[in-house]
Amino acid sequence: MHFLPEEEQRRLLAACYARSDLTPEQLWMRYFALGGSLSLLELDAYLNGLTTLPRVDRDMLAHAVNERLDEVAGPARAPYSHSFREGKPLHGPLKALVDLLEGAHRAPPERLPAVVAEAGRALDLTIGVYLADYDQRTLVPLRPGAAGELDIETTVAGDVFRRAGTTVTRNGGTPTLWTVLLDGVERLGVLEIVPTGDGDPDDPLLREQCHWLATLLGHLVTVTTQYGDGLDVRRRLRHRGSPAELLWQSLPPLTGATESVVVGASVQPAYDLCGTVFDYALSERCARLAMFDAGSRAGSANFAVVAALAAYRAARRDGAPLAEQYAAVATELGALPGLPAVTGVLAELDLHTGGLRWLAAGHPPPLIVRRGEALPQAGPASTPFAAAARPALDVEARLDPGDVVAVYSRGVTETTDPAGTPFGQERVVKHLAGDGEGLPPEVARQLTQAVLAHGGGELRHDAGVLVARWVPR
Known part of the structure; x- marks a missing residue:
C-alpha cells in the first residue's frame, strides 16, 4: 500500500x-x-x-x-496517510444492497416499489414484488397498476410460494426467475425477477444474489408495514372488521423456526376472525405453544381471547411454569365478568429431549402425528378457564424426530358441510400426515383452507391451527 x-x-x-x-x-x-x-x-x-x-x-x-x-459545504478534504477506495459502490450486488438500505431509510411504505426498482437496476434486473393477501389465496402486486393478481393454487408464482422455493420460466423466450419473499422464515410473497442484460437466471451466483436481496427486502416489508398502511392496504382484498383487526394485531408471525423446530399457523376466516388466537415462543431449549378459543364468533369473544392471550404471555415471560400460566389466564378471565367461556391448551416442547407437556382447559389435547398416524392421547377431563377452577394434571408425551404436533380450535374439527357432516379429526390427521410441501406453515394453510371449503365458505366457529415439527440437530 x-x-x-x-x-x-x-x-x-x-x-x-x-x-x-x-x-x-x-x-x-x-x-x-x-x-x-x-x-x-x-x-x-x-x-x-x-x-x-x-x-x-x-x-x-x-x-x-x-x-x-x-x-461547512465541503471544501477540499484533508488527505489520509493512504488512499481509500470509493466508499459507495457504483454497480453490482453491493450497490443493490446499499440502494435498498439507503432508499428505505425514512421512506414511507408506498415508496418501497421504487426503492426495489433502483436496487434491481444495480444488478441489471427488473424486479416485481407480489405479497400474499391475508387469506393466503392470492399474490397481489406491490406496485399499483402492475400486472394482475396471481392465484396461489394454480400459478407458477403460487407454486413457488407454497414450496418457499425458486424456479425459472421461459415464456415467450424471456427468462424469469421466481423466488419466495421471506422475512426470516415467514413467507410474505414472491419476487418476479427478469434480467435486463445478459444475465442467466440459472446462474448459481445470480440466484444467490437474488436470495439475499429477497431476504433483505422481506425484512424491509415487515418493518415498513409497522409504521404505515401503504403495504398493508395492498394485502387486504376486502374489509376487515374491528374484532379481526384486534386479533390480527395480537398474533405472532404465521411462521417461526430455530435449528430444532419449525412452527406454522393459520386461521380462518382471515378477514372476519373473532374468537380464536394462537401464540408461540421459541428458545434454544424450549418451544412453547398455546391456543385460546371462545367458541362462538358472536359478542365479546375477541376481548375474551385477547385477555387470555395477554395474561398467558405475561406469566410465560415472567418464567412461570405451566400451572401458573394456567392460573394467570383463569384469574384474568375471572376478573372480567360477562365474557364468554374460553377453552385452551398450553404446551411446552423440550427441544433437546422431545418431551412434550401440556395442560388443557376444556380443549382438545395436542394432536401428535408420527409416520402418517395419530398417536392416541388421553388426559384428565378439564373445564374452560375459570377463576375457581383448578388446572388438570399436566400430560406428557415423548416425540420422535420428525413428529408433527398440532393444537387447533374446535372450529377445525366441528365445522360441518351442508349435509351436516363435521370435518372431523381424521381429515385433520390426513393433512398433517400429507406432504403439505414439507412445511408446517403450508400444512397449516392447506388445512384451514380445506376446513373453509368444507363449510361452504362459511364458518360458525373460527378455524385456527398451530403446527410444529420437531427436527433436532
Whole structure:
C-alpha cells in the first residue's frame, strides 16, 4: 500500500484546518472523541511543523478536520496517510444492497416499489414484488397498476410460494426467475425477477444474489408495514372488521423456526376472525405453544381471547411454569365478568429431549402425528378457564424426530358441510400426515383452507391451527 509522505500530509492537513473555522480546542475535542490520546499541545506543535505524529493519530486528526469541512459545504478534504477506495459502490450486488438500505431509510411504505426498482437496476434486473393477501389465496402486486393478481393454487408464482422455493420460466423466450419473499422464515410473497442484460437466471451466483436481496427486502416489508398502511392496504382484498383487526394485531408471525423446530399457523376466516388466537415462543431449549378459543364468533369473544392471550404471555415471560400460566389466564378471565367461556391448551416442547407437556382447559389435547398416524392421547377431563377452577394434571408425551404436533380450535374439527357432516379429526390427521410441501406453515394453510371449503365458505366457529415439527440437530 502506498502511503502519503508525512510532511506532505501535514502541510495539506494544516491548510484544510485553516479553512475549517475550528479553534485548536475544538479540533482537539473532535480528535479526542475519535479515540485520540495526545494532548492539545502536541497537536498544535504538529500543525505548526514542530513535531511528528504516529500515522494513526495523523489520520484521526485528518478525519476530525474532514468532519468539520463536510459540515461547512465541503471544501477540499484533508488527505489520509493512504488512499481509500470509493466508499459507495457504483454497480453490482453491493450497490443493490446499499440502494435498498439507503432508499428505505425514512421512506414511507408506498415508496418501497421504487426503492426495489433502483436496487434491481444495480444488478441489471427488473424486479416485481407480489405479497400474499391475508387469506393466503392470492399474490397481489406491490406496485399499483402492475400486472394482475396471481392465484396461489394454480400459478407458477403460487407454486413457488407454497414450496418457499425458486424456479425459472421461459415464456415467450424471456427468462424469469421466481423466488419466495421471506422475512426470516415467514413467507410474505414472491419476487418476479427478469434480467435486463445478459444475465442467466440459472446462474448459481445470480440466484444467490437474488436470495439475499429477497431476504433483505422481506425484512424491509415487515418493518415498513409497522409504521404505515401503504403495504398493508395492498394485502387486504376486502374489509376487515374491528374484532379481526384486534386479533390480527395480537398474533405472532404465521411462521417461526430455530435449528430444532419449525412452527406454522393459520386461521380462518382471515378477514372476519373473532374468537380464536394462537401464540408461540421459541428458545434454544424450549418451544412453547398455546391456543385460546371462545367458541362462538358472536359478542365479546375477541376481548375474551385477547385477555387470555395477554395474561398467558405475561406469566410465560415472567418464567412461570405451566400451572401458573394456567392460573394467570383463569384469574384474568375471572376478573372480567360477562365474557364468554374460553377453552385452551398450553404446551411446552423440550427441544433437546422431545418431551412434550401440556395442560388443557376444556380443549382438545395436542394432536401428535408420527409416520402418517395419530398417536392416541388421553388426559384428565378439564373445564374452560375459570377463576375457581383448578388446572388438570399436566400430560406428557415423548416425540420422535420428525413428529408433527398440532393444537387447533374446535372450529377445525366441528365445522360441518351442508349435509351436516363435521370435518372431523381424521381429515385433520390426513393433512398433517400429507406432504403439505414439507412445511408446517403450508400444512397449516392447506388445512384451514380445506376446513373453509368444507363449510361452504362459511364458518360458525373460527378455524385456527398451530403446527410444529420437531427436527433436532
